[in-house]
Amino acid sequence: MFIIEPIKKEDATGKLKLLYQMIEKHLGFIPPHFELMATIDIQAMKDFLDHNTYIMTHEKIDRKLMPFLRLYIAQKECRRYCIRFNTGMLQKMDVDESIINDLANHLDDLPVESTQKILLKKVIKAIYHPDEFDKKDLEVLYDEGFNNKDFYDILDYATGFMGKSKIIEAYLK
DSSP states (O other): OBSSOOOOGGGOOHHHHHHHHHHHHHHSSOOHHHHHHHHHOHHHHHHHHHHHHHHHTOSSSOGGGHHHHHHHHHHHHTOHHHHHHHHHHHHHTTOOHHHHHTGGGOGGGOSSOHHHHHHHHHHHHHHHOTTTOOHHHHHHHHHTTOOHHHHHHHHHHHHHHHHHHHHHHHHBO
16 A cells, blocks of 8 residues: 555554554544554654644534545545545545535535534635635634634644645555
8 A cells, every 4th residue: 555564553562552552542443544654753643643633622623524624635636545535434424425526516515514614615715725815714704703723723734634645645556
């Protein structure tokens, strides 16, 4: 799957073994890209997990939004691995295949609250059309109960995902 062989759970020792145990406790499994990243840079993997834990427990951002955001970016950026991984996640959540296969044209159909759909559209606009993103977009978010930190958090998450997904692509066979 990758051009280097990640250290698998059964071969892990020390801090890596503890990290894998923690990941498995929270997710129920260890995603292959987590093994890859942890093998290369365990501290970066820990930082990545801390950031993901923060965003997944965010008080105003619905964690169910994240796989949609990741899949949207993966489809737009042609990130093969992340498309497969997030598609699988959404299939396990019983999301309609038409939404998964054509996410860009089904943002209004996502099974999340309307405020979350607005947030998703604004972060997509900020990423892909930053020259069109302005104060009015933030004001729409304020009207929906979000603040600057909330938007910064999801924008930071999205751009971080863009970078990590590119790294994963570089290591694919």
